[in-house]
Amino acid sequence: MRRALAGLAALALLGASGAAQQSPAFSSKIEAVRVDALVTDNGQPVLGLRPADFEVVDNGVTQTVDLVSFDEIPLNVILALDMSDSVAGDRLSQLRAAGGRLLESLHKEDQAALVSFSHEVRLAAKLTGDVAAVRSALGESHGTGTTSLIDGAYAGLMIGESDAGRALLIVFSDGVDTSSWLRADAVLDTAKRADVVVYGVSVVSRLKPEFLRDLTSLTGGRLFEIEKTANLPATFLGILEEFRHRYLVSYTPKGVAKDGWHKLDVRVKNRRATIKARPGYLAGS
Amino acid sequence: MIRGLAFAVALGLLESSGAAQQQRAPGSGMLLPATLVEAGRIERLERWMRAVARHVPGEQDAAFVEIAGWPNDNLKPLFVDASALVQTIGHAGVNAGATMTVRPAGQKTALRVRYSTEQYHRLQVLACAAGGRMLEKECWQIKAVDELDPELRQIAVLARASYLRGDRNYLVRRAAIVHSDVAMLAPGSMVAPGSVGRPAAGAVERFRMEISDGQELDLHQSAVHWEIARMLLDFVRPRGSDRADPGHDDMVRQWYRATAAWMQLKEDHDKIHLEHARELFPSDPDILFLAACQRETYAGAPIQTAVKSAFLPAGVVIDVASDRAELRDAEAFFRRSLDVRSDFAEARLRYGRVLDRLGKHVEAAAELRKAIGGLTDRQMLYYGGMFLGAAEETLGNRDAARVGYEQSAELYPMAQSPLLALSQLARHSGDRGAALRAIDRLFALPSEERNEQDDPWWWYYVSQGRDADVLLDVMQRPYRSEVLQ
Numbered sequence: 001m002r003r004a005l006a007g008l009a010a011l012a013l014l015g016a017s018g019a020a021q022q023s024p025a026f027s028s029k030i031e032a033v034r035v036d037a038l039v040t041d042n043g044q045p046v047l048g049l050r051p052a053d054f055e056v057v058d059n060g061v062t063q064t065v066d067l068v069s070f071d072e073i074p075l076n077v078i079l080a081l082d083m084s085d086s087v088a089g090d091r092l093s094q095l096r097a098a099g100g101r102l103l104e105s106l107h108k109e110d111q112a113a114l115v116s117f118s119h120e121v122r123l124a125a126k127l128t129g130d131v132a133a134v135r136s137a138l139g140e141s142h143g144t145g146t147t148s149l150i151d152g153a154y155a156g157l158m159i160g161e162s163d164a165g166r167a168l169l170i171v172f173s174d175g176v177d178t179s180s181w182l183r184a185d186a187v188l189d190t191a192k193r194a195d196v197v198v199y200g201v202s203v204v205s206r207l208k209p210e211f212l213r214d215l216t217s218l219t220g221g222r223l224f225e226i227e228k229t230a231n232l233p234a235t236f237l238g239i240l241e242e243f244r245h246r247y248l249v250s251y252t253p254k255g256v257a258k259d260g261w262h263k264l265d266v267r268v269k270n271r272r273a274t275i276k277a278r279p280g281y282l283a284g285s
Numbered sequence: 286m287i288r289g290l291a292f293a294v295a296l297g298l299l300e301s302s303g304a305a306q307q308q309r310a311p312g313s314g315m316l317l318p319a320t321l322v323e324a325g326r327i328e329r330l331e332r333w334m335r336a337v338a339r340h341v342p343g344e345q346d347a348a349f350v351e352i353a354g355w356p357n358d359n360l361k362p363l364f365v366d367a368s369a370l371v372q373t374i375g376h377a378g379v380n381a382g383a384t385m386t387v388r389p390a391g392q393k394t395a396l397r398v399r400y401s402t403e404q405y406h407r408l409q410v411l412a413c414a415a416g417g418r419m420l421e422k423e424c425w426q427i428k429a430v431d432e433l434d435p436e437l438r439q440i441a442v443l444a445r446a447s448y449l450r451g452d453r454n455y456l457v458r459r460a461a462i463v464h465s466d467v468a469m470l471a472p473g474s475m476v477a478p479g480s481v482g483r484p485a486a487g488a489v490e491r492f493r494m495e496i497s498d499g500q501e502l503d504l505h506q507s508a509v510h511w512e513i514a515r516m517l518l519d520f521v522r523p524r525g526s527d528r529a530d531p532g533h534d535d536m537v538r539q540w541y542r543a544t545a546a547w548m549q550l551k552e553d554h555d556k557i558h559l560e561h562a563r564e565l566f567p568s569d570p571d572i573l574f575l576a577a578c579q580r581e582t583y584a585g586a587p588i589q590t591a592v593k594s595a596f597l598p599a600g601v602v603i604d605v606a607s608d609r610a611e612l613r614d615a616e617a618f619f620r621r622s623l624d625v626r627s628d629f630a631e632a633r634l635r636y637g638r639v640l641d642r643l644g645k646h647v648e649a650a651a652e653l654r655k656a657i658g659g660l661t662d663r664q665m666l667y668y669g670g671m672f673l674g675a676a677e678e679t680l681g682n683r684d685a686a687r688v689g690y691e692q693s694a695e696l697y698p699m700a701q702s703p704l705l706a707l708s709q710l711a712r713h714s715g716d717r718g719a720a721l722r723a724i725d726r727l728f729a730l731p732s733e734e735r736n737e738q739d740d741p742w743w744w745y746y747v748s749q750g751r752d753a754d755v756l757l758d759v760m761q762r763p764y765r766s767e768v769l770q
């Protein structure tokens with residue numbers, strides 16, 4: 001969860017260079033907390049906010065916001081896609097089309113990765129700036145087997161954690177978990193420690209997508225429950241657009257414990273706004 | 286595909302207050318007015334007898350094909366008539382009356398049928414042949430031998446030979462094997478037309494829900510072959526016994542062990558099957574083990590999610606409880622199995638996992654350590670490492686947890702679950718570097734070389750049935766001789 005403040009300045013460079021590992025630039029002396037926040041007013045993104053416009057309360061202690069970035073830091077977009085038995089035919093085509101449209105919409109500096117999961121979790125394409133390679137891997141993926149949604153989501157989170165870039169994890173599943181080894185609560189614990197925003201896309205059924213709901217909520221993302229996968233391309237693009245409209249708010253925590261759960265409250269001063277951000281983070285990890 | 290897609294569950298009726306599962310003796314409980322048996326049924330029963338005697342267990346021969354081709358509309362009356370025939374074997378020649386009572390397992394009400402004088406006479410003749418009793422006074426009195434064709438006489442001879450060896454169950458055992466063979470080897474014949482709903486009073490019914498990846502695919506009526514087989518075996522008289530006492534018959538025990546193992550291997554679940562087996566063999570460690578495994582499986586996500594997502598007709602419920610309730614049953618059955626056979630390492634392994642899932646982590650770790658000490662099978666040792674690792678992790682013993690997961694990873698180097706577990710354990714410990722290294726090991730597994738056998742976790746819920754073929758062979762072997770030619 002905690003990252004060195006120095007690292008923030010290095011983010012763009014790291015992202016652009018495609019470095020997969022942490023940079024030595026991350027000092028452990030000064031630690032910063034990053035919070036991805038979506039600020040809207042009547043459903044429309046609020047633009048042009050500066051650090052002074054934000055108020056962040058960490059475990060009840062108001063913090064000083066050091067840095068606010070908006071649409072400046074390259075993205076690491078990780079797709080974790082359900083490739084179980086049920087994803088076949090039109091649904092598979094629509095999923096591939098959605099992934100393809102999203103990949104086409106990435107900026108030159110952005111990176112992408114593809115995790116496919118059925119019962120088996122595969123890194124179909126590692127995190128790379130070579131979007132064509134990711135698109136090619138997407139075209140080769142096909143559905144077979146049962147659903148290890150929790151395992152697949154964990155793998156996606158870890159890819160997000162493997163690079164200092166700003167990570168967006170999009171998890172698609174048309175079912176619920178039936179074969180993961182990992183427990184939902186353990187992966188949610190990981191999500192609390194990670195600087196990865198998770199958006200979930202689930203196909204409506206009688207079963208509630210509780211894990212995806214919790215995962216997206218804990219990371220400040222959003223869950224889309226769609227009736228038909230024909231809408232998938234628009235949904236994926238909508239997620240990317242929304243994510244690009246988010247602010248990356250950074251502060252160096254003061255006056256709070258160095259570990260444990262930190263409840264976060266992010267506000268915008270002096271104006272009406274709805275803010276979507278993660279509800280807290282696990283420090284010391 | 287790593288998991289069987291279909292499973293059958295007994296559907297309890299809300300009306301029957303939880304669907305009493307135990308077999309009740311015919312004659313007890315609520316009785317309905319007797320219905321007249323329509324023409325042609327005894328002739329069908331006769332064809333059935335011939336097919337039973339001709340069938341070679343385990344083979345898809347002509348007799349098998351004939352029985353497999355019978356629609357459920359024929360099988361349901363056969364259930365009644367076969368029951369009447371077997372009841373008559375014990376009383377052939379005695380003027381017991383042409384009204385018979387049959388109670389399908391799990392049904393509250395019994396069915397009463399009345400055969401015409403001619404039908405009942407023929408039933409008695411067939412019973413003389415099937416029971417190997419042609420030479421006995423009662424069968425002479427009705428001149429049974431004069432009414433048999435050569436084939437039925439040969440059946441009578443074979444049944445007599447069995448009788449003289451002390452086994453009075455020639456037809457019953459073979460018939461049970463035919464019907465279980467059809468149920469296992471001809472799954473297509475198990476799908477029956479007709480809606481799913483409240484069964485007619487006293488009628489034998491079977492419904493089947495097919496699932497894939499935790500979601501319902503179909504709900505339909507199912508042919509009643511398993512019901513016929515169980516009903517028949519309830520009439521087995523062990524050697525030296527003058528009355529039906531299947532709970533003391535080794536073939537019946539072997540049949541339940543083998544068929545229940547097969548059901549779990551194929552994920553063709555049937556709760557009534559094992560509940561009836563437990564009633565007959567309450568202290569059999571293998572039956573208790575399989576019953577426990579079934580409940581553990583029912584507590585797993587594939588079954589729980591399928592049941593929660595199912596669209597059921599009004600008044601119909603699936604007899605699967607909540608995951609915790611199923612786990613508690615599993616715990617009790619594993620415990621009882623271990624009480625009988627304390628060195629049953631696989632039962633202890635699963636018992637430990639169930640305890641862990643129930644939140645009894647200290648007990649779980651102790652049982653798992655004890656189980657691992659008695660295991661030699663690589664697959665079981667893999668489970669041992671994973672389950673002990675999980676229990677130790679929950680207890681905060683991260684080093685011990687890591688050891689367990691690493692041992693499993695060494696046993697199955699291509700398995701993903703130990704690597705996920707190691708990564709998550711490290712991440713939970715705040716060691717992001719180790720977490721990334723472990724997940725990189727997973728990502729480095731060569732995709733093109735991975736297959737469904739790589740990770741035993743993927744087939745944990747069927748692994749208890751891995752010896753089903755051997756068990757079936759052992760059970761069926763004695764009945765591959767003395768087949769009607």
